[in-house]
Amino acid sequence: MASQKIIDYYDQNSESLGQRYELSSFEEIHKSILHFLSPPPKRILDIGAGSGRDAAWFSNYGYQVTAIDPSIKLIEFAKHAHREKIDWKIDRLPKLHTVRKNIFDIVFVSAVFMHLNKKEIEQSLQIIHNLLSNEGLLIVSIKSEKLKDTFLFFDVDITHFTNCCLSLGLKILFQTSESDVYGRQNVTWHRLVFQK
Numbered sequence: 001m002a003s004q005k006i007i008d009y010y011d012q013n014s015e016s017l018g019q020r021y022e023l024s025s026f027e028e029i030h031k032s033i034l035h036f037l038s039p040p041p042k043r044i045l046d047i048g049a050g051s052g053r054d055a056a057w058f059s060n061y062g063y064q065v066t067a068i069d070p071s072i073k074l075i076e077f078a079k080h081a082h083r084e085k086i087d088w089k090i091d092r093l094p095k096l097h098t099v100r101k102n103i104f105d106i107v108f109v110s111a112v113f114m115h116l117n118k119k120e121i122e123q124s125l126q127i128i129h130n131l132l133s134n135e136g137l138l139i140v141s142i143k144s145e146k147l148k149d150t151f152l153f154f155d156v157d158i159t160h161f162t163n164c165c166l167s168l169g170l171k172i173l174f175q176t177s178e179s180d181v182y183g184r185q186n187v188t189w190h191r192l193v194f195q196k
Helices: 004-012 014-021 031-036 053-061 072-081 118-131 158-167
Strands: 043-047 064-069 086-090 104-110 132-145 171-179 187-195
Touching: 004 014, 004 072, 014 072, 031 132, 031 171, 031 187, 043 053, 053 064, 053 086, 053 104, 064 072, 072 086, 104 118, 118 132, 118 158, 132 158, 158 171, 158 187
Parallel strands: 043 064, 043 104, 064 086, 104 132
Antiparallel strands: 132 187, 171 187
């Protein structure tokens, strides 16, 4: 799971990070997966909701939104920045204790899996699989950043990630790699969509 050191980093930098996340729109960041979002009503779980930008977009689109983040301070920022009807919860992968009994039509996970090691990713995907409705979608964005040393990120093996999803019976609908919207040359984003 995301270590306490990582959560502390997000708590301590919640204001500056939250403001940065809000600089770009949901449509700009996630344009390659927009056509997979079927019309509401749908139940969506936003894991790693951060500033609340994406959760707010989903709510305005007409989805019933549950948004999760382990950073108390980021959730406070999100609640202040976005007044939409969103069910905010403090939780983290791979536990997700607060939603274990729920079922969702879409599970949306952006910029989270790079905080988990391989074992935690495998555990998380099993739990997410159990949360998905029949034909439900798992929509994922994984950040790959070329850094020598950092306590924040793991280098996610996209092939291993995909194989874990396939082994659970998920079908891959879409996969692409994109440059960073903010122009960071050392950052690549991997977008994937799976269906149960």
